Amino acid sequence: MSLKLIFRRLMFLVLVVWSASTITFFIPRFSDRNAIRERFAELARTGGFAPADLEKIIAAYSKQFGLDLPLWQQYLNYLWGVLRLDFGYSLNRYPSTVIQLIEQTLPWTIALLLVTTILSFLLGNLMGALAAWQRSPPWVRAIATPFILLQGVPPVLVGVLLLFLVGFKLRWLPLGGAYSIGAIPNWSWDFFWDSILHQILPALSLILGSAGGWVLSMRGMGVTIQGEDYVNFAEHKGLGGLRIFRDYYLRNALLPQVTAFALALGTVVTSAIVVEGIFALPGVGSLLQLAIQANDFPVIYGIVLFITIAVATLMVLMEFLYPLLDPRIRTQ
Amino acid sequence: MRKFSLAVAALAALAVLGPTWPDLQTVQAAAPAEIVPAKPLPDVPRNQTVILGWSISSPIGVTNPWAVPGYTHQEGNVFMWEPLMYYAIFADKYIPWLATSMEYTNKDFTELEIKLNPMAAWSDGVPVTAKDVVFTFEGQKNNEKLPYHAAFQQFVDTVKAVDDHTVNVKFKIPAPRFKFEVLTEKFDTGIPIVPEHVLSKQADVTAYAGGAEIPHSGPYDLVAWNANQKIYNLRPDWWAAKAGLIAEPAVKRIIMVNIGGQIGQNMDTVAQRLVNNEFDSALDMRSSVIGNILAQNPKITTHTGNKSPYGYLDWWPNSLWVNTQLAPYNDPRVRRAISLAINRDQIDEVVYEGAKISTIFPFPLYPGLKAFVDTPEVKALEEKYQPRKFDLAESAKLMTDAGFKKNSDGLWAKDGKTLDCTIHAFQGIHSDIVPVLAEMLHKAGFDAAIDFSADANQKMADGAPGLYMFGHGASLKDPYAAFELFHGRFSANIGTTAGNNRFSRYKNPEFDAVLDQMAPLSADDPKFKELADKALEIYWKEQIDIPIIQWLHRIAYNQTYWTNWPTTENLAAGTNGAFWAQTGMLVITNLKPSGK
Numbered sequence: 056m057s058l059k060l061i062f063r064r065l066m067f068l069v070l071v072v073w074s075a076s077t078i079t080f081f082i083p084r085f086s087d088r089n090a091i092r093e094r095f096a097e098l099a100r101t102g103g104f105a106p107a108d109l110e111k112i113i114a115a116y117s118k119q120f121g122l123d124l125p126l127w128q129q130y131l132n133y134l135w136g137v138l139r140l141d142f143g144y145s146l147n148r149y150p151s152t153v154i155q156l157i158e159q160t161l162p163w164t165i166a167l168l169l170v171t172t173i174l175s176f177l178l179g180n181l182m183g184a185l186a187a188w189q190r191s192p193p194w195v196r197a198i199a200t201p202f203i204l205l206q207g208v209p210p211v212l213v214g215v216l217l218l219f220l221v222g223f224k225l226r227w228l229p230l231g232g233a234y235s236i237g238a239i240p241n242w243s244w245d246f247f248w249d250s251i252l253h254q255i256l257p258a259l260s261l262i263l264g265s266a267g268g269w270v271l272s273m274r275g276m277g278v279t280i281q282g283e284d285y286v287n288f289a290e291h292k293g294l295g296g297l298r299i300f301r302d303y304y305l306r307n308a309l310l311p312q313v314t315a316f317a318l319a320l321g322t323v324v325t326s327a328i329v330v331e332g333i334f335a336l337p338g339v340g341s342l343l344q345l346a347i348q349a350n351d352f353p354v355i356y357g358i359v360l361f362i363t364i365a366v367a368t369l370m371v372l373m374e375f376l377y378p379l380l381d382p383r384i385r386t387q
Numbered sequence: 388m389r390k391f392s393l394a395v396a397a398l399a400a401l402a403v404l405g406p407t408w409p410d411l412q413t414v415q416a417a418a419p420a421e422i423v424p425a426k427p428l429p430d431v432p433r434n435q436t437v438i439l440g441w442s443i444s445s446p447i448g449v450t451n452p453w454a455v456p457g458y459t460h461q462e463g464n465v466f467m468w469e470p471l472m473y474y475a476i477f478a479d480k481y482i483p484w485l486a487t488s489m490e491y492t493n494k495d496f497t498e499l500e501i502k503l504n505p506m507a508a509w510s511d512g513v514p515v516t517a518k519d520v521v522f523t524f525e526g527q528k529n530n531e532k533l534p535y536h537a538a539f540q541q542f543v544d545t546v547k548a549v550d551d552h553t554v555n556v557k558f559k560i561p562a563p564r565f566k567f568e569v570l571t572e573k574f575d576t577g578i579p580i581v582p583e584h585v586l587s588k589q590a591d592v593t594a595y596a597g598g599a600e601i602p603h604s605g606p607y608d609l610v611a612w613n614a615n616q617k618i619y620n621l622r623p624d625w626w627a628a629k630a631g632l633i634a635e636p637a638v639k640r641i642i643m644v645n646i647g648g649q650i651g652q653n654m655d656t657v658a659q660r661l662v663n664n665e666f667d668s669a670l671d672m673r674s675s676v677i678g679n680i681l682a683q684n685p686k687i688t689t690h691t692g693n694k695s696p697y698g699y700l701d702w703w704p705n706s707l708w709v710n711t712q713l714a715p716y717n718d719p720r721v722r723r724a725i726s727l728a729i730n731r732d733q734i735d736e737v738v739y740e741g742a743k744i745s746t747i748f749p750f751p752l753y754p755g756l757k758a759f760v761d762t763p764e765v766k767a768l769e770e771k772y773q774p775r776k777f778d779l780a781e782s783a784k785l786m787t788d789a790g791f792k793k794n795s796d797g798l799w800a801k802d803g804k805t806l807d808c809t810i811h812a813f814q815g816i817h818s819d820i821v822p823v824l825a826e827m828l829h830k831a832g833f834d835a836a837i838d839f840s841a842d843a844n845q846k847m848a849d850g851a852p853g854l855y856m857f858g859h860g861a862s863l864k865d866p867y868a869a870f871e872l873f874h875g876r877f878s879a880n881i882g883t884t885a886g887n888n889r890f891s892r893y894k895n896p897e898f899d900a901v902l903d904q905m906a907p908l909s910a911d912d913p914k915f916k917e918l919a920d921k922a923l924e925i926y927w928k929e930q931i932d933i934p935i936i937q938w939l940h941r942i943a944y945n946q947t948y949w950t951n952w953p954t955t956e957n958l959a960a961g962t963n964g965a966f967w968a969q970t971g972m973l974v975i976t977n978l979k980p981s982g983k
Contacts (some may be wrong), residue, residue, distance in 0.1 A: 086840045094456045095846050098534070098889075112532055116456075149457055150596060151446035159421065159447065194867045215655075228467065230660050235616050236438055237431075237642050239424060289485040333656060335647040337614030344648070345444060348841040 064374055068367050075363035076137050076356070080130055085131035090146035091116045092350045092364035109152065120146060120353075142357040147349040156342055161361075163233050164338035168327055169320075171261040176316050178262065179269025183307050186270065187277025190296055199270045206267025211329045218333065222256060229253050229334040246334050257334045261326055265319075272315065276308040281308070310381055310383035317369045401665040415563045421447055422612040423600045428620070434948050434980055439966055440657050440669030442904030443645040444502035447612050449801060451597030452579050455532050460575070463617050466607035466975065468579035469627075471501060471520070473970050476863065477953065478698075478961025480974070481571065484632070485580055485604065486514055489566050496563040496907065501570075503552040506630035509582050509602040511621060517548035522583035524556065529652040532593045538569050541978045547708065550886055561907030568868060572969035574702045575860065580604070605972060617643040636976040638949070646670070652815055661687060664947045668966055670941045671698065673819050686947045690940070690954050690964055696742035698941035699953075699963055702751050703858030705817075706932040707810065707824070708890045710850035712880065715806060722786040722930035725808070725854070728784035729824065729933065731775055733837065736820055736934075740948075746937045747774040749926065750862035750869040755910070759866060764920045772927040774934070779831050786832070805834035811846045812856035814839035820936060821856055847890045850879075855890050858938055865910035867902070870922045873931050875899045891932055895918050898925045940965055951979040 092113050117123050120143070121132060136142055142153035179202065185191045186199035205213065222230040234240065234249045280286060281304065289303045327340025339358055346354035441462060445724035449457035452468055461470070471486035485586035488502045542562040548554045571577050582602050589595040599609045601834065604626065607619035641669040646657050646669070657669045658676050662684045672680070674697060681693045690699035707725065709716035716722065733747035738744070747769070750756050759765065769775075791799040791806065798805045808828050812821045821837055828835035838846070838853070847855040861868035869876075876899070878892040895969045902924045906913040925931075930939040942964050944952035953959040953974065960977045962970035 082512060084844075088845050091456070092848070093842070093845055098456060098459065112455075115532070119723055145446070147445040148444065150449075150454075150594060151457075153448075193563075193887065218659065220654060223663065226663065230663060230665065231656050232644065236616065236644055236665065237436070237618065237640075239428060239611055239618075332648050332653060335656065337645060337647065341647050350842075352506070 061375075064371050068371050069369045070135075072360070072364055073134075076134065076360055076368075077130075077364075079356055079359045080133050083350055083355055084126070086350055089113065089117075090349040091120070091122075093349055094147050094149075094302040096375045097136045116149075120144065137356075139362060142360075145346075145351055145354050147160070147346070147351040147354070153353050156354060157339065157357055157361060158338055160339045160342045163279040163336050164327055164331070164340060166250070167257055167330075167336065167338065168261070170254075171258045172265075174181070174258070174314070174315075174322060175262045175266045176217055176269055176319070178341045179266035180309065180312055180384045182266070183270040183273025184277050184300070185280065188300060188304065189281060190300075199274070202263070202270050205263050206271065207340060208264055208383075209329075210264035210331060211333060214257065214330055214333045217256050217260050220360050228256050231333075233336050253334075257330050257336060260333075261330055265326070269312065273308060276311065277304065280304055308379075313373060313377075313380065316364070317373045320366060321371055338345050388801065398465060410675075411913055418570050422609060426612050428610060428618070430600055431620070431879045434983055435637065435639040436642060437638045437640070437667050437949060437978065438642045438644060440644050440646045440660065440666045442648055442652065442670070443617065443643060447614070448598045450599070450601055450603075450609060451586070451592070451595050452581055453526065453530075453592045455534070455593040456530040457596070460579075460969055462639070463619060464611070464738070465605070465643060465967070465969055465971040466619050467603040467605040467609065468581075469604045470570065470577050471503075471971070472571045473962070473973060474567065474571045474573035474577075474863070475961030475970070475973075476702075476753055477572060477965055478958060482960070483921055484627070489570060491563070491566070493978065496561040496909065499558070499562075499566060500549075500555040501554040501556065502631075503554070504626075504630060507604060507628050508626040509604055509810055510608065510624075511602040512584070514551075514601065514625075515582075515604055515626075516551045517554045517578065518551075519580050519583045520828055521548050521552045522587060523580050524554075524580065526581070526586070526592065529580065529594065532709055535569055538565070542890070562842060563907065563909045564865075564867065566978075569929065573863065574768060574965075574968050574970070577969050606636060606976060607972075613644055617645075633976055636821050636978075637980050638924075638975050641975060654815075658943075661943050662943055664945060667945045667947075667949055668942060668952075668964075670967075671942045671965070674941060675819070677941045677943055680943050684945070684947075686793065687943050687945050688952065689767055689943060692954060692956065695740040696939050696941070698939035699955075700751050700753065701938040701940045701965075702753075702863055702932065702961070703751060703860050703938040704746050704751050705858045705936050705938055706749060706856050706934045707854040708932045709845070710852075710890065710892055711931065712878070712892045712894070713850060713852060715789065715791075715801065716852075718789050719929050720789045721791075721806070722933065724782040724785040724789070724831075725780050725828065725833065726774070726933045727776055727785070727929055728828055728833060729935065730827060731935070732777070733827075734820070734823060736760065738823055739939075741897045744936050744939060745775075746934050747927075748771075749859045749872070749932065751933055751937055753863055756862060756866060759916070759919065762916070762920075764916075765923060768920065768924050769929065772924070774927045782831050791938050793832055797832055799832045807852040808833040808835040809853035810856055811843040811844060811851070811853055817856050820955065824856070824903075824935065847888075850890070850892060854933075856935070857888065857890060860888070865915070866919050866923065867905050867910070867915075870898075870902055870905075871920075872925065873926070874902050875896065893929075893931050895925065895929065896941045898922065898929075901925070907924050945982055948981055948983055949978040950981050951977055952965040 121129060145151050147158055182199040182202060186196045218230060221227050229252060234253055238246060238249055240246060247301055286303050289299045307335055327338055328344045329337040331340040343358045431958060435838045443462050445459050445462050446457045448607050450464060450467060452458055469485055472484055473482040475482055485504055485507045486501050487504050490500055492500050492895040501520060509515060527533050527535045528543050542558045542565050544557045544559045549555050551624060569578060572955040585602055586592050606621055606625040608622050616958040621636055622637045627633050646653055654672055654676055658680050660666045661669060662680055666803055677689060677697045680687055691697055693857055695961040709722060711717050734745045735741060735743055757900045780849050786799050791801045794800040810821050810825055825835040825837050847857060859872055873891055873893040877889040901918050905918045906917055951959050953962060953964040962973050964974055965971060968972050
């Protein structure tokens with residue numbers, strides 16, 4: 056892989072991030088909702104908040120946050136903040152900063168969604184591959200069927216059903232929260248297992264709802280690959296079933312799935328919004344939902360940029376990894 | 388490729404030149420971090436712990452009552468901060484607290500003397516003295532960002548510490564309700580007293596978060612706070628227990644669990660956690676949910692036990708407000724026509740299982756207000772103006788008189804436009820009532836729809852066309868505060884924001900004159916009653932808004948671990964049972980172990 060290629064890919068990454076930041080900057084601005092005003096309205100509604108001149112206070116805070124500047128200047132300030140990964144204060148939860156809020160919530164999202172996306176990917180692709188593999192016994196092929204059926208069921212519905220049956224009726228697993236009530240996060244094994252227990256139901260609702268997609272697509276790829284000449288040749292050579300499955304069949308079928316996996320990571324936050332809400336997990340999805348509802352655009356910028364940078368970086372990494380997976384690309 | 392490289396170079400230049408642009412936000416406020424205990428918290432058994440479910444959204448670490456806009460009393464801060472007095476609504480009495488007495492010393496209510504409890508102290512051992520009260524009052528008066536600045540500016544002339552435990556307040560104008568409305572905590576109003584020796588040192592009191600360290604007078608210390616929960620521990624040196632005001636609380640720890648989302652969301656899961664005894668109480672619920680909870684766990688009760696309406700009367704009766712400065716809502720005939728289309732009896736039947744919850748008043752019928760509406764004069768007004776009347780024919784006649792005709796869809800229209808009766812409301816708390824209202828209005832020919840969007844509150848504040856389902860958080864003892872919501876001096880013109888929930892923007896010099904005469908009078912004054920009758924008459928005659936329902940707080944109390952929740956059978960401290968209200972501390976500290 057040449058330096059020129061690496062440089063081009065990195066520059067493309069920069070361009071992607073810049074485009075995403077620009078679009079993200081302007082979209083919330085189309086709404087005339089004012090997050091500061093809404094926060095004060097909420098305080099007035101819930102707490103008898105009756106300051107002197109609400110408009111004056113809102114104007115003072117708007118000035119403090121630079122919202123009184125011309126839009127082009129706000130945009131440049133914003134780009135400068137993006138470069139430094141500093142999105143300033145949350146308008147709705149001042150004086151918390153955006154980075155603080157993301158830091159508080161990110162571990163829960165990563166722990167749940169990254170793990171479930173990876174598990175869903177691995178499980179789904181393995182089941183899909185086995186479902187299409189002609190040498191698989193019928194019972195192995197049948198395992199994939201329920202996942203395919205569940206693929207059309209939204210994770211939210213799966214989550215609600217799991218909560219009701221497993222959490223509420225059977226009381227086998229907790230009904231919500233990231234860990235037991237009263238526990239203080241620490242690095243002990245007890246806390247680790249407690250967290251795991253609380254993640255099982257949310258993880259299951261995501262895996263059950265999304266693994267079917269991987270099963271279907273992998274099965275389709277598997278059917279195609281099985282008919283390829285090199286697979287037939289490997290069989291005629293007398294290679295073992297496991298070796299053909301792993302080195303000839305699975306490895307080739309997996310290539311487009313790897314690209315799809317990188318893209319899937321970009322959509323995890325959409326699932327997060329729903330699942331974190333049902334299970335009261337204090338993750339990025341919940342934070343984003345509240346920020347959108349309050350039009351707290353610094354927080355929206357921070358989260359969306361974070362996802363954009365993460366996905367774009369992953370895509371670039373996938374590009375660099377691809378030659379390792381596919382020697383044909385290496386040669387090109 | 389060349390153009391591409393140029394574009395990238397431009398971005399790189401931005402990175403280099405970036406430091407020349409000003410920071411977006413130059414505030415150097417101390418941003419709060421998570422509150423993590425320095426060492427592991429001691430174990431507190433479940434039967435000494437109260438676990439409450441709430442949607443916690445305020446910034447972590449903000450505990451200073453003057454931190455604006457981060458602070459809210461509703462998320463556990465009532466366990467840390469105390470007022471001069473509380474008011475127990477169901478016992479209809481004041482509960483002296485930091486103050487042993489607050490008395491007007493002259494007949495025209497222009498002077499108030501406050502005597503402090505000499506045993507009151509902050510959690511760092513410093514006594515609560517007159518200096519703190521003076522600092523609190525002067526801060527509210529002089530700092531325009533503080534929540535009660537407007538009230539202090541309007542009424543307070545001077546505040547003086549006579550001695551360490553006596554404060555004298557002189558008012559610019561008669562202020563008979565200042566003691567109750569501002570200095571006494573109840574429901575969601577009233578001010579706590581803040582520590583002078585801490586806040587006077589801050590350059591900007593509204594930017595100081597407070598954290599766990601801020602000295603407070605309340606019984607509980609905040610010991611942990613993260614995105615999942617807030618944990619409070621009872622402090623053994625709480626002054627009120629030592630002073631004999633209250634017995635040592637049995638609740639040694641309070642955990643407020645973040646149920647996520649906005650208030651009112653995820654209540655199904657909350658209900659399940661209540662039934663499973665994970666929670667002792669939580670946010671109030673809709674009737675269908677709470678009915679199910681009661682059926683599934685016999686240990687759970689409500690203010691009315693297991694009988695409808697499962698809740699207590701809250702101070703927030705809801706009306707359909709309109710922007711009375713916006714045509715055609717500025718026509719009283721249109722407003723009255725809308726009211727005539729509402730079948731309040733059917734609302735009671737359908738939404739509240741027969742309980743009498745619908746209303747014709749902009750205030751809750753607590754004892755003082757019930758006494759007012761039960762007088763012959765008010766009954767006569769009710770007979771004359773028929774505010775509860777449901778009559779589609781009369782509604783149609785009024786709309787016709789106002790120049791409307793029904794179009795081909797059967798909807799009232801004028802100049803080719805239908806009358807927009809979109810109801811802007813909050814899904815979390817109005818999902819049971821608003822669809823019923825929309826259907827009633829539609830049947831009467833009004834172009835009704837439901838707006839539960841996230842910016843519904845913004846539309847109310849902006850005076851958007853339509854109807855606003857909202858409450859009147861005002862009167863508790865006499866009707867003045869509710870009527871004052873419609874005083875012309877608060878009625879912002881179209882194009883500005885209606886501050887402090889005064890959405891009607893009503894302007895009527897005659898009404899204002901009545902209120903201005905009421906303001907300096909005590910509710911005991913016969914002249915006050917006469918004027919209140921007049922104000923109510925104008926309210927009904929003009930149909931300033933369309934009153935719909937009293938507000939109920941249907942709060943589940945789980946008695947598995949804790950009893951002595953306030954109910955109709957058990958007065959407890961005499962307050963309402965909302966742990967998030969200003970009187971929430973009294974609810975929790977009066978709980979008794981069930982013995983489990």
